[in-house]
Amino acid sequence: MTTSERRPRAGASRVGRPRRSSPVMLEEAAAELFLEQSYDGTTIDEISTRAGVARTTFFNYFGSKGDLLWVELDAAIPRLRAALDAPEGPTPGLESVEAALSRVADGISAARVPWAIAHRDLMGTTAELQATGLARLLEVVDVIARHLSRREPTLGDAGARAAASAIAGAAMAGAAQWIGTGTARGPLADHIREAVQPVIVGWRARIGAVD
Amino acid sequence: MTTSERRPRAGASRVGRPRRSSPVMLEEAAAELFLEQSYDGTTIDEISTRAGVARTTFFNYFGSKGDLLWVELDAAIPRLRAALDAPEGPTPGLESVEAALSRVADGISAARVPWAIAHRDLMGTTAELQATGLARLLEVVDVIARHLSRREPTLGDAGARAAASAIAGAAMAGAAQWIGTGTARGPLADHIREAVQPVIVGWRARIGAVD
Incomplete structure (x- = not known):
């Protein structure tokens, strides 16, 4: 210890x-x-x-x-980067983003619901969350976009960034729903997958199946 | 005058x-x-x-x-709300978001590229853009989510928010690409449509076709 x-x-x-x-x-x-x-x-x-x-x-x-408001996310971003940098498995690039987000979310138990977001009205943290959240969201976009550029070359850089931005937006919504659900909330990963999956499906349809 | x-x-x-x-x-x-x-x-x-x-x-x-940095977006948000509040046409709810974003983007000519974003490095506006951007992004999410809750009841509130968040993230990426492209840029609407379409397609596949 x-x-x-x-x-x-x-x-x-x-x-x-x-x-x-x-x-x-x-x-x-x-x-x-x-x-x-x-x-x-x-x-x-x-x-x-x-x-x-x-x-x-x-x-x-x-x-x-302000860093006290983002403890979970600031710990999750390097874990997401590591999960996406892991040696390529059989999962294609787009779908592996969903898998990586799920894996990282599985590390965040319901006992670790970000209190600064859950109780933002009582704690008066809303303004600070809004002022410091976008830089972090853009960091998530960067991490996912770099992965997609490498693993899904068909996307091109613009497509990789557009897909990453939609995925990050969806993941943010999934996490916000999980936080807002109260004690009945299930695993964070379920909420994130539910929000992210349609984006992955739509982008897969756009670029076509991988062999 | x-x-x-x-x-x-x-x-x-x-x-x-x-x-x-x-x-x-x-x-x-x-x-x-x-x-x-x-x-x-x-x-x-x-x-x-x-x-x-x-x-x-x-x-x-x-x-x-700080409001000087967001002139175009701050004018676009009420126009997006108005476009989405317009009487229902034959276009289903999800697809009408894409149409509304295109219509609003068509009102922003290449002569109105947001200079505070395009020249953020030279002007030192990056920190202020990051500090004031998320509140605006969330406003766009709200406008789209309210529309989707009303027009696509199958989504439920959680689905409407997840879809809206992905669409807003995609639109943000499309707009950023347009801004970053330089003088060769085509219409903003093309960039936004390109980024948003896969998200609409993916969510349409999730909830099924409208009659």
């Missing part, structure tokens, strides 16, 4: 781990404080104090207060 | 109109100043002075300096 304490695997379940790591304690402190006194009304110093860590410890894990 | 001077139709060509309206002069002044001294380095007072209008005139047309 030394290095694993410092860098917990994002998305991993923490059930049965009574001693929590600093980033988890910082997140929990932030969630409490944002509920009590809103996102704008809370400082990094207050979050660090509540979590029982030094301010410098905060900056070991987060670049800014 | 009294009320039309005050409220020019956004996207309308101004060729052959030597006396330009205040918002157009403000836009031109802003584009010059952002190129000369960057977005961050330019104040609303400087823009107003260069345009030869009072600061209060600026606020007759724009809510903030």
Whole structure:
């Protein structure tokens, strides 16, 4: 519990781990404080104090207060990149995007519903989410577009970007539905697949089947 | 030329109109100043002075300096809403989204390429575009989702939102390609249709044909 304490695997379940790591304690402190006194009304110093860590410890894990709103997505993007960079299997390029998104989503349990999005009205996080979300969405588009350019050359760069942008938009909607569903929500991967599949099917029809 | 001077139709060509309206002069002044001294380095007072209008005139047309970056999109969103609210023709709900996007895009000539996006590196507008773009993208999603919920009840609310989000993402990619293509660019509508069509086709396949 030394290095694993410092860098917990994002998305991993923490059930049965009574001693929590600093980033988890910082997140929990932030969630409490944002509920009590809103996102704008809370400082990094207050979050660090509540979590029982030094301010410098905060900056070991987060670049800014806003980064606390995107913990799950910021951990998911490199995992998506890795899943798409994995050695080519039999799944064609377009369809492997759906598989990669599902795999990454499977790592995010219902216990890790992004609280800053789920409780945005109570916490006053909406403006900050809107101000910092597009850069992340475009990062997802980039990751998928690069994969499609490589694995589906028929698409061309413009087609790869258009398909990636539609897929990312669909995945965003699927994730938002999952977050908004409440305790009855099933796995995130189901919501994402449901939203993404028609886009994959439509683009497959456009470029034709792979041999 | 009294009320039309005050409220020019956004996207309308101004060729052959030597006396330009205040918002157009403000836009031109802003584009010059952002190129000369960057977005961050330019104040609303400087823009107003260069345009030869009072600061209060600026606020007759724009809510903030950032609104100058989205003139075309901010004019297009209400036109998209109106196009989708038009009396139902024979075109089914999903396909009419494509038609409405094309119609709105046809109102934006190649002479109206959003300069703040096209020259974002030179003008230093990237950060502000990313900070203010998602709220607008979500507005487009809302407009399309409401239309789809009404006209394609088979989709359900979740499907309407997923389809709308994919369509909006695709349209964003099509518009970005049009902006990035340079002087060889064809009509915006062609780029948007090319990007959006596979999404419509895929969602049509999911929900089945309309009678």
